[in-house]
Amino acid sequence: VTRPPDSINFDNAAEYYDSTRSLPPEVAERLTQMLLPELEGRGPCLEIGVGTGRVALPLAQRGVDIRGIDISTAMLARLREKAAALGVAVPAEIGDASRLDFADNTFGSAIACHVFHLLRDWASAVRELVRVVRPGGVVLVEADSYGGLRSRFRDRVSEIVGDDLVSPDRIDTDQVELLLLELGATVRRLPPIRWQRQRTVRGALEELGSNQWSMTWSIAEALPAVVEQLTREELEARGDIDAPIVEEQAVSWRAYDLAPT
Numbered sequence: 001v002t003r004p005p006d007s008i009n010f011d012n013a014a015e016y017y018d019s020t021r022s023l024p025p026e027v028a029e030r031l032t033q034m035l036l037p038e039l040e041g042r043g044p045c046l047e048i049g050v051g052t053g054r055v056a057l058p059l060a061q062r063g064v065d066i067r068g069i070d071i072s073t074a075m076l077a078r079l080r081e082k083a084a085a086l087g088v089a090v091p092a093e094i095g096d097a098s099r100l101d102f103a104d105n106t107f108g109s110a111i112a113c114h115v116f117h118l119l120r121d122w123a124s125a126v127r128e129l130v131r132v133v134r135p136g137g138v139v140l141v142e143a144d145s146y147g148g149l150r151s152r153f154r155d156r157v158s159e160i161v162g163d164d165l166v167s168p169d170r171i172d173t174d175q176v177e178l179l180l181l182e183l184g185a186t187v188r189r190l191p192p193i194r195w196q197r198q199r200t201v202r203g204a205l206e207e208l209g210s211n212q213w214s215m216t217w218s219i220a221e222a223l224p225a226v227v228e229q230l231t232r233e234e235l236e237a238r239g240d241i242d243a244p245i246v247e248e249q250a251v252s253w254r255a256y257d258l259a260p261t
């Protein structure tokens with residue numbers, strides 16, 4: 001049995017990341033508008049696992065002084081290309097979220113979007129954020145919460161293959177929250193951003209089978225059989241998997257206010 005990696009690098013996903021993860025433009029705009037007032041006037045912001053800048057770039061365009069770190073060279077290369085095309089700067093370096101190369105109290109805020117579940121040592125990453133963000137600063141965390149078929153499939157795939165195969169050491173936002181509260185933060189749940197999308201169940205199953213979601217990377221070999229089983233189950237339950245259905249989608253964020261000194 002090979003030990004699962006300490007963190008999941010997105011080098012192989014850089015090419016298709018934006019086309020598979022982008023929010024609909026109006027949803028992305030609502031997200032930017034929700035995060036902006038949390039960040040404005042606080043000085044520099046750090047996004048750990050900044051990736052291609054899906055979250056950071058629109059904030060930089062609105063004047064947030066945001067920089068990022070990521071372990072993936074390819075994701076950061078995409079970020080740099082996109083920043084250059086937009087004429088904005090998001091300084092970004094290779095770095096590990098669980099061992100940040102910044103002095104204490106360097107930032108006024110930080111963002112962690114879809115990253116804690118990829119780290120074995122997520123607790124160190126949480127502690128590092130609290131160290132590099134100054135007292136009284138804010139840490140914004142996305143609580144992975146798409147809903148719809150993707151969430152259903154994730155749960156079902158976990159059941160079929162065994163939870164630990166899908167994402168070793170997977171943690172959820174509640175565990176991150178417990179640690180942040182222990183470290184003196186207080187939490188505000190930001191209002192979920194909801195929208196609907198239309199697609200067929202077959203389309204969603206094909207997406208799952210394309211192995212573009214990190215939750216399936218560790219079970220690549222088993223994936224075709226798992227998708228076959230899910231396809232049978234969905235056909236049995238629904239009769240038709242080619243009719244468009246409406247999926248309720250949501251992204252939820254939590255703001256953690258760090259204790260003032």
Ligand SMILES: C[S@@+](CC[C@H](N)C(=O)[O-])C[C@H]1O[C@@H](n2cnc3c(N)ncnc32)[C@H](O)[C@@H]1O
Pocket residue numbers: 007008009010011021048049050051052053054055069070071072075095096097098112113114115118119
């Ligand atoms: C799902 S992507 C999210 C990217 C961006 N935050 C967004 O929301 O679009 C996760 C990113 O975290 C990076 N990552 C994984 N482990 C990391 C670590 N230990 N330190 C820093 N970044 C890491 C991956 O390379 C990838 O770019």
